[in-house]
Amino acid sequence: MSDIDCRVMKMNKKIFRSSLLVALLVLTASFVMIIGILFNYFQLQIEKELKNEAMYISIAIENEGAEYLKSIVNNEERVTLISADGTVIADTSVEAEELENHLDREEIKKALADGYGTSVRYSETLTEKVVYYAQLLDDGSILRVSTKQYTVVTVLLGLSQSISAVILFTFILSFILSSRVSKSIVKPINELDLDDPENNNNAYEELSPLLSKISSQHKTIEKQLHEAKKQQEEFSLITENMSDGLLVIDKNMQILMCNTSAKKLLNASGNINGNVFSVNRSKAFRQSVEKSLGGERFENEMIYNDKHYKIIANPVYEESEIIGAFIVIIDITDTIQREQMRREFTSNVSHELKTPLTSISGFAEMMMNGGIDEATVKDFSKSIYEEAQRLISLVIDIIRISELDEKSNIFVKEKVDLYELSEEIIERLKPQADKKSVKMNIFGGKAQVYGVRKILDEIIYNLCDNAVKYNNNGGTVDIIVRTTDDEAIITVRDNGIGIPESAQNRVFERFYRVDKSRSKEKGGTGLGLSIVKHGAVFHNAQITLDSQINEGTSITLKFPT
Amino acid sequence: MRNRFDEQLLQLNTELLKMGALCEEAISYAVKCLTERKPEMKDCAVETEKMIDHKERDIESLCMKLLMHQQPVATDFRMITSALKMISDMERIGDQAEDIAEIAEYVTNADFQSKVNITDMAETAVKMVMNSIDSYIKKNTDIAYSVIAMDDTMDELFIKVKNQLINSVKKGTDNAEALIDMLMIAKYFERIGDHAENVAEWVIFSITGNHNS
Numbered sequence: 001m002s003d004i005d006c007r008v009m010k011m012n013k014k015i016f017r018s019s020l021l022v023a024l025l026v027l028t029a030s031f032v033m034i035i036g037i038l039f040n041y042f043q044l045q046i047e048k049e050l051k052n053e054a055m056y057i058s059i060a061i062e063n064e065g066a067e068y069l070k071s072i073v074n075n076e077e078r079v080t081l082i083s084a085d086g087t088v089i090a091d092t093s094v095e096a097e098e099l100e101n102h103l104d105r106e107e108i109k110k111a112l113a114d115g116y117g118t119s120v121r122y123s124e125t126l127t128e129k130v131v132y133y134a135q136l137l138d139d140g141s142i143l144r145v146s147t148k149q150y151t152v153v154t155v156l157l158g159l160s161q162s163i164s165a166v167i168l169f170t171f172i173l174s175f176i177l178s179s180r181v182s183k184s185i186v187k188p189i190n191e192l193d194l195d196d197p198e199n200n201n202n203a204y205e206e207l208s209p210l211l212s213k214i215s216s217q218h219k220t221i222e223k224q225l226h227e228a229k230k231q232q233e234e235f236s237l238i239t240e241n242m243s244d245g246l247l248v249i250d251k252n253m254q255i256l257m258c259n260t261s262a263k264k265l266l267n268a269s270g271n272i273n274g275n276v277f278s279v280n281r282s283k284a285f286r287q288s289v290e291k292s293l294g295g296e297r298f299e300n301e302m303i304y305n306d307k308h309y310k311i312i313a314n315p316v317y318e319e320s321e322i323i324g325a326f327i328v329i330i331d332i333t334d335t336i337q338r339e340q341m342r343r344e345f346t347s348n349v350s351h352e353l354k355t356p357l358t359s360i361s362g363f364a365e366m367m368m369n370g371g372i373d374e375a376t377v378k379d380f381s382k383s384i385y386e387e388a389q390r391l392i393s394l395v396i397d398i399i400r401i402s403e404l405d406e407k408s409n410i411f412v413k414e415k416v417d418l419y420e421l422s423e424e425i426i427e428r429l430k431p432q433a434d435k436k437s438v439k440m441n442i443f444g445g446k447a448q449v450y451g452v453r454k455i456l457d458e459i460i461y462n463l464c465d466n467a468v469k470y471n472n473n474g475g476t477v478d479i480i481v482r483t484t485d486d487e488a489i490i491t492v493r494d495n496g497i498g499i500p501e502s503a504q505n506r507v508f509e510r511f512y513r514v515d516k517s518r519s520k521e522k523g524g525t526g527l528g529l530s531i532v533k534h535g536a537v538f539h540n541a542q543i544t545l546d547s548q549i550n551e552g553t554s555i556t557l558k559f560p561t
Numbered sequence: 562m563r564n565r566f567d568e569q570l571l572q573l574n575t576e577l578l579k580m581g582a583l584c585e586e587a588i589s590y591a592v593k594c595l596t597e598r599k600p601e602m603k604d605c606a607v608e609t610e611k612m613i614d615h616k617e618r619d620i621e622s623l624c625m626k627l628l629m630h631q632q633p634v635a636t637d638f639r640m641i642t643s644a645l646k647m648i649s650d651m652e653r654i655g656d657q658a659e660d661i662a663e664i665a666e667y668v669t670n671a672d673f674q675s676k677v678n679i680t681d682m683a684e685t686a687v688k689m690v691m692n693s694i695d696s697y698i699k700k701n702t703d704i705a706y707s708v709i710a711m712d713d714t715m716d717e718l719f720i721k722v723k724n725q726l727i728n729s730v731k732k733g734t735d736n737a738e739a740l741i742d743m744l745m746i747a748k749y750f751e752r753i754g755d756h757a758e759n760v761a762e763w764v765i766f767s768i769t770g771n772h773n774s
Contacts, residue, residue: 275575278578278699281694283582
């Protein structure tokens with residue numbers, strides 16, 4: 001504001017100055033004119049008086065002769081009698097003999113010609129002037145009456161004190177009045193309410209177009225602000241609810257925007273601003289930022305805090321000039337893990353399939369070459385049969401898992417009693433259990449689940465099979481079936497070898513074996529618990545595993561009813 | 562004029578951050594060389610060190626340009642002078658990381674029968690460098706002071722490692738050359754710690770105007 005004040009004159013001041021100037025000009029002009037008119041008027045008056053006087057004196061001279069002049073004692077007026085040839089006959093203030101011939105004087109000339117004549121002569125200093133009136137007498141001589149008069153300058157000088165007083169007074173008066181006037185003119189303008197331009201009743205009419213313009217602009221600005229705010233809110237609502245991180249930076253790498261997900265993913269807290277490298281300065285991130293600001297769309301992967309992130313950086317152009325970049329950060333840890341699992345599964349499947357096939361092929365080759373006795377052939381055939389059986393069970397397991405994976409609709413759901421089912425399974429597993437002298441117990445009572453019998457059977461069979469397989473000789477397996485208000489719960493508990501803590505998270509993975517060296521001897525495909533997990537997921541059941549090494553394992557399944 | 566100056570200061574800031582990040586990278590390569598037996602990381606360390614040198618020259622000329630053209634005073638001036646000091650320390654950190662990577666090619670922690678606490682030193686060095694750069698980014702003197710405090714831990718670790726190496730020499734069970742190399746690596750880490758401390762001190766100077774030396 002102060003800058004503007006310096007350059008632009010205030011309205012108040014301007015009005016004040018102009019009105020003061022006008023007042024002073026008018027004052028001076030009228031002063032000069034009045035003096036001029038008055039002076040002219042006085043001059044005429046004097047001439048009139050001189051004429052009258054000359055008339056009286058001429059009558060007196062006619063009666064008394066030139067001697068009369070000597071009787072006139074008057075300092076202000078001078079009377080001179082001049083003969084027709086210009087010689088001064090008598091004078092009231094100077095001896096007649098001292099005066100020169102007056103014939104060439106202007107008033108005398110005029111009097112000789114017209115009977116009377118006037119003239120005005122100024123003294124050398126211009127402070128005085130003398131007014132002459134000459135009249136031609138009947139005898140041919142001329143009577144001249146003159147009087148001294150002060151000039152305008154002298155009058156003004158003489159009056160200077162009072163004139164200055166008047167000037168001073170009028171100046172002060174016009175100063176005060178101008179100031180009042182200018183203030184009163186500016187007051188309504190100063191009192192304008194610009195926040196509510198339409199509601200100014202006291203405003204000048206001349207200002208109304210301006211006010212209505214301001215009012216309409218007011219409304220436009222308000223509308224635009226409202227829209228901008230709305231857009232901003234929408235934008236932040238969208239970006240804040242994104243699960244991916246979003247960062248917008250300018251060309252100086254300063255952060256313009258950073259959503260909550262980005263903060264979370266990059267493990268940054270608090271208010272983020274300043275340089276983008278203050279958030280993260282890993283090589284992959286730096287590369288993405290630099291490349292994108294170099295005008296290249298760049299994708300990169302970054303490992304940070306044991307998580308995999310994909311960084312997509314895009315330059316932002318404005319009229320072919322890069323003004324910044326936006327960076328999207330996507331957490332791809334799950335995808336990578338899934339991909340890794342799929343890769344592992346493929347390689348595991350091929351490996352598991354290859355092992356029995358290699359044995360089968362080996363035995364068959366030896367038999368093909370011949371030279372083997374009957375007993376050995378029988379032995380080989382048994383081995384080939386066993387390996388083939390293993391292959392079959394493996395393929396069956398893989399098929400089951402794929403079925404569960406695809407959640408195919410070929411399964412028919414029905415009411416299944418877990419207790420009854422468990423009893424059946426105990427019967428089926430009896431031979432294996434007896435072989436290891438493992439004792440199998442069942443506790444609890446009826447617990448109905450609405451599910452697929454085949455899958456539930458497989459779940460419990462696999463759990464019990466594992467409990468027997470990975471048990472010590474003479475161990476026990478307890479199956480506990482119970483219900484709560486909204487759940488059917490089955491727990492399979494053994495006091496076998498247990499699962500080490502490090503492996504507990506992985507036992508449900510396909511082909512995962514805690515002890516790979518002993519897998520063959522125990523049999524099984526490595527898919528058992530994976531089938532259990534998939535089956536549980538199929539039934540929306542919850543699995544909990546509780547295991548202590550060398551103490552036993554307990555797996556609980558909670559089915560919603 | 563001031564706008565241009567501000568832009569250049571921002572650029573200086575960014576370049577310093579990049580250089581700091583490169584230092585972190587160089588050390589992490591050196592540490593990987595040493596602890597994870599990844600000799601291929603040596604080339605990365607050498608490459609990064611070259612980039613650090615390059616960056617130092619860039620930043621130096623930028624600082625000179627700023628000093629000549631803008632003739633800054635007070636905080637701005639302090640920021641530029643401390644930047645000049647910081648880059649020389651950072652450059653040394655890069656050099657030492659490269660040196661470690663070069664020696665680590667021939668010697669790894671696993672070569673020793675007696676336990677050597679070199680991994681602790683490596684971890685502390687990485688943390689010190691990272692924190693000193695963090696303190697610069699966040700303009701946080703607390704972090705800077707924590708770096709200065711960490712240097713004491715570093716010195717203690719160095720003495721510990723030195724004693725362990727002396728014991729090994731006395732026993733004579735390990736390769737003497739490898740022991741000497743290890744001592745040098747330990748010394749390099751200790752030096753990195755010192756440089757990180759210097760950087761932290763310059764950060765404090767640029768913020769407060771006081772340099773506690």
